[in-house]
Amino acid sequence: GAGVSQSPSNKVTEKGKDVELRCDPISGHTALYWYRQRLGQGLEFLIYFQGNSAPDKSGLPSDRFSAERTGESVSTLTIQRTQQEDSAVYLCASSLARGNLEQFFGPGTRLTVL
Template sequence: GAGVSQSPSNKVTEKGKDVELRCDPISGHTALYWYRQSLGQGLEFLIYFQGNSAPDKSGLPSDRFSAERTGGSVSTLTIQRTQQEDSAVYLCASSLTQLGNEQFFGPGTRLTVL
């Protein structure tokens, strides 16, 4: 079956612009995660959705970052007024249930802010 897909694969934007990154999880997976991978900070958790529960936004670095998950499936991560330090690879993952299950990762979106 299809894995986790993300789009776009690469995104180059100018400082100050808004960007939207999309994640299509594996069908039937109730949990969805966003992580950020950057040279200086490694892999960091951003946000977590589980079913219809309120998302855990504890990893979002600033209020310029937001995410939503529509219909319990597709998720969009939005970064407003992008800054150069937002340049990173944004990874999405999904899993069947919460605790201990394998998280399946997408190929990521490489964001470059000029």
């Protein structure tokens, strides 16, 4: 079936604007993750959703970042009042269940803040 999809693939915005990034996980995957990958760096955990449980938001870098997920489907990551240091690739991943370590990644959204 289809893999994890993300939109847009690229986003260029001006400092101070809000952006919304979308993730469609693999159907049936209850766990969903957002990561940030800065140039030349590893993946930085942002937030984790598992079914209808309260999300783990402990990786969000500031209150400008928020994320929502509707049931076990689409998730959106919102960055308010974007700053230049927010420029990065934002990756979404899903997995079958909380105990399953294999995460399937989308292609990412490349965000550039001018």
